[in-house]
Amino acid sequence: MTGYAEGIIFFNFAADALLLFVTGKLSGRPLRLSRLLAASLAGTIPVWLYLAAGPTGLLNKSLTMVMPLFMIRIAFKTTGVTSLISMVLTFYLIVFLTGGILFGFQSMYTQYAAGGKWSLVFFFIMSVAISFYFIQRRLFNLNATRRTISQTVPVSFTLCGINWSGKGLIDTGNALCDPISKREVAICQINPHEQWPEALFKEDISDLLQLPDNWTEKLVWIPSKSIHAESRLLASFRTDNFTVWINGKERKTDRALVTFTDRALSNDQSFVCILHPNMVQE
Incomplete structure (x- = not known):
């Protein structure tokens, strides 16, 4: 038995x-x-x-x-x-x-x-x-x-002494980039209760002029038609470093731009960043 x-x-x-x-x-x-x-x-x-x-x-x-x-x-x-x-x-x-x-x-x-x-x-x-x-x-x-289409990879970057890390979604439909320098833009979710400047959470873009000097030096305006508005200028920032891990391999770049939102990008929090597909190309 x-x-x-x-x-x-x-x-x-x-x-x-x-x-x-x-x-x-x-x-x-x-x-x-x-x-x-x-x-x-x-x-x-x-x-x-x-x-x-x-x-x-x-x-x-x-x-x-x-x-x-x-x-x-x-x-x-x-x-x-x-x-x-x-x-x-x-x-x-x-x-x-x-x-x-x-x-x-x-x-x-x-x-x-x-x-x-x-x-x-x-x-x-x-x-x-x-x-x-x-x-x-x-x-x-x-x-x-x-x-x-919906692959997620670990992402981290440093901007003005602040470190950010999380899961990034590789979105093949994301074509957001700087039309002049051709740098790709990543959309990152941040929390107002963390150490980010308060001006980043304001609706009026004029409030971004109140950012500290080390932030305004990295500010890049990107024309956009799909981020919470029909047509507007989107504030993005040049990162000090930007790292993506692809199949366990580390890939760094100094050409990445990031823009921020305090709105949830995923209902189940499976990702907190939307990546441009060129950011993960081998």
Whole structure:
């Protein structure tokens, strides 16, 4: 009985790890082995309770239903409610798809294999393989496109003695740059309660003239038609240094310009900066 119980727990652990891995791949989320294994281990809790106390009715069913929420949270550090629900739905979609295919295979095997009709079993296996190929190709192509458009990378810069760092979104639609020097502009979210000059949070651009001299020396006006207004001059600043990490490799430039906003750039705070695509070119 002990070996049987250990086999059930190990199978549940391995199945959860595989399902979480596929969920992360389809959702474009970074995967860490330690968090993936911890989430899979948490997924075995209902199995432990079932084996220890037997069927517990509503409690066991409720725990089984809500456990994917904790597993997704542990595996991918998902914080936003919308993102969490989206990933849980993706997880359940993969569970139902996998379970349906396994059930269909079992039914076909039970019905035809014993009678020697292996041609139908072979046809079923080929159908499943072909279906999986096209589903995987379609979903992963969409996911690859989404990651290309919405990839986030670590960003940091220094401006007038103030250090800023955070996640930057590579936005292929961002064409904001200085028309004279051709320097690209990054849009960065800042907090009024931090050490930034108060004039940066004023609506009237004339208030920027009250900035300290070391700030006005770095001020560059950029014509813009899409930042909170139909057409206006946008205040940007030359950074002392600007660093982007691409695939773990550090890329520095002294040509970057940054402009600021105190409005949230992402509802789930997955990024706090919008990068010009040229800033991350190798």
